[in-house]
Amino acid sequence: MAVTRNAQKAHKDTAGTKLYGSPSWMELQLESSGFGPIAGVDEAGRGACCGPVTIAACVLPAASLPKLAALTDSKKLTPAKREKLYNVIVDQAVDFNVVHIPAAQIDARGIQHANLSGMRRAVVGLAYPVGYVLSDAMKIPGLTVPQLPIIGGDAAARCISAASVLAKVSRDRLMVELDQRYPGYGLAGHKGYGTKAHSQAIEQRGACPEHRRSYANVAAAHAYWEATQP
Structure with missing residues (x-):
């Protein structure tokens, strides 16, 4: 054509x-x-x-x-x-x-x-x-x-x-x-992209239901959070 x-x-x-x-x-x-x-x-x-x-x-x-x-x-x-x-x-x-x-x-x-x-x-x-x-x-x-x-x-x-x-x-x-539903991650600012502050927030809080758990940066930060839990 x-x-x-x-x-x-x-x-x-x-x-x-x-x-x-x-x-x-x-x-x-x-x-x-x-x-x-x-x-x-x-x-x-x-x-x-x-x-x-x-x-x-x-x-x-x-x-x-x-x-x-x-x-x-x-x-x-x-x-x-x-x-x-x-x-x-x-x-x-x-x-x-x-x-x-x-x-x-x-x-x-x-x-x-x-x-x-x-x-x-x-x-x-x-x-x-x-x-x-x-x-x-x-x-x-x-x-x-x-x-x-x-x-x-x-x-x-x-x-x-x-x-x-x-x-x-x-x-x-x-x-x-x-x-507003998941405060503390800064989603309104970085819109869910992988910034340093975003990774640090996951390390402190763990991943929320909207995080893509299969992504390496999310998995690593969430694993760090899990390791710090009593």
Whole structure:
């Protein structure tokens, strides 16, 4: 298919650039070839050691959206800008779906399985029928619609960038809630990532139910806590 053969060119043309609220070259080609609507898919929290991995799928209108002019990879945005864009995306999206895969499932099946399972669930759970799926780097198993994984897709395709923001903000908000449920670990600050202070908190308190026990840093810190118990 032409769009697949031209994918690398499209990626080079758009990767690392601001999208200014407009669809990327790749999205425009897909729409004009009759493959729309297009869903973008991305995750947040893959590298954390506490809390879920969160995956979002997002379908945006084909038209330019000036209010999303600042949209890019969510990791390049400040928390305040992400929150602002999140509200705009929710307001202007044709459809979106956010899925949280909990720590227990990550421990049971591994982060890769959890990530791919969540991506499939995010797409399948969309109420709006889509004609094509663009994802950040990973091919999603079990989809019945055509798809294209793009390395660096969260900075190259508007729909993936939007999904990136939805996933990141949704997960960050959940981690603030978990911080209230499990105080003392600093989850609202580091959002479950493996900082020195986080490891020290586990050593002092033991792991909470939201920690990924299969991760080496969590296992080591929890073992230290167990060894200090009377």
